[in-house]
Amino acid sequence: MKLTLTIRNICNFCLIIIFLLGWNQQANAGELSERLNHFPQWEKLTSVQAAKGDLVYPEWMAGTWEVKSTLVDLAAPLAPDIVTPGFEGNRRQLNQPVSFLVRFVKEQLLQEEGVRSPTVGGTPSPITSLKLIPKTVSTNLVADRAFNSLNLARSYLGDKAVLSVKVDPDSPNRQITFLRGERQLVSIVTARATETTPDGKFITSEVFQQLFKGGSRPYLNSVESTTAYHKLSTSSPAIEADQVTAVYLSPQDPDYFAAGSRPVALYRYRLEFFPH
Template identity: 30%
Template sequence: MAATLLGTILAILLALPVAAAPGTVVQERLSSWPQWRLPVPLPRPGRGDLIYPHWFAGAWEVTSHSLEGDTATPAGPAQEPPLHYRVDFIADRRGRIVGARAANAAAIGRAVLGHRLVSVEDDPANPNRQLARLRDGSLLETRVIGRQVLTLPPDQFLADELSLQVLHGEAAPRVSRVEVLSHYQLEADGTIRGEQWLATYPSPTEGLMASPRSLAQYELRLVPLRPQSGPAS
């Protein structure tokens, strides 16, 4: 079983192209939604992190709601309540702005899963690998295997990431692929407006060419959190 899983991971990694023209994949994916398919020519990220524009620096309160089933009429289907969580973006050792990946993933995971999520850990040797521990004892391993970003004036940022997810538990590991395309716009009032498109694909053992098993779309609003004054030390 371990050899089969390793072969699966190596197959999808080797199938990804080494490079793609800057921004072309992101633009194509944005215009072709929801007609997405794999493979997608996203460059391999290696051990490089996702770098954000400087205006992401700081802590933010996020409100996210699903656009699934939205209609133009007030009589449209009832929507799920929006999710609320906090995310942080910090400077790395080179002064570049990166997400606090484990903390951000844990905040989103708890908003979605509640007490079923125990913890999220970063791989100290690779910013593109995370481990999420669940209450039932299973372990979700996520590895970013493809990424491309695009910055557009004025103050727009897009990022497309493809991840390989392996759920380890008592049964045989379950493998899937997840693609998330994010579009952010800095507003005049200092908030950030965002939209995300998400597709989940089957395991590469079912073929490197694949159509999504599920699609989702979200609207985000990030409001900056200003530090509260505390007692003097």
């Protein structure tokens, strides 16, 4: 398989992977919703803050869902001078839904619980001490990143092409997708912001770096994904989302300075969540 073809296929499923990753940083009121309204006139998002911890989702997203993702629009603002690998091929994905399972679960944190040490000779020890015993507690609602990303990757690339997904145990914002042929896709969330609108929409915007390794040369770019989730009064679907993903060139790209703060590709998706 040629490197260019591999990159094109990888880009196809990377475009919405960010909604499966991610401490919430509040954006300025209305900024993210306005951003979605101005598609495709976008510049690089500047109000995000460094990503810390995991992205916390609202309780109404708890559970396992079948997601139907449909590419409904795309744009290459700098074409024909600058076009990303796979953009033209992605036109074939327009209005072609792709389905996969995702789930959102309670974050598991270890909390130390103090227990008094045993007595000495049947009487209380003159020097008592506390023994700290780890206790698992459930807290915030987060995405099951490994499960979600594996299902998403296989829905685009096929079961045999995707071997596994590993999330960094020290950081929920870094994960590696292992592909056939000793290839890897490294995704790192670097910044994010969230917003809750008066009509109940939960909007996230995240910036991440993605590095494809394993070919004759690595391929690196920067991606921003802004998604507005909306709980519906129906169950089929129960949640819908409007998502725009913007691809920016990395500083290593020879066209980086020509592109400036503008995205080189924009993709708009409709996401529908059905209870599973």
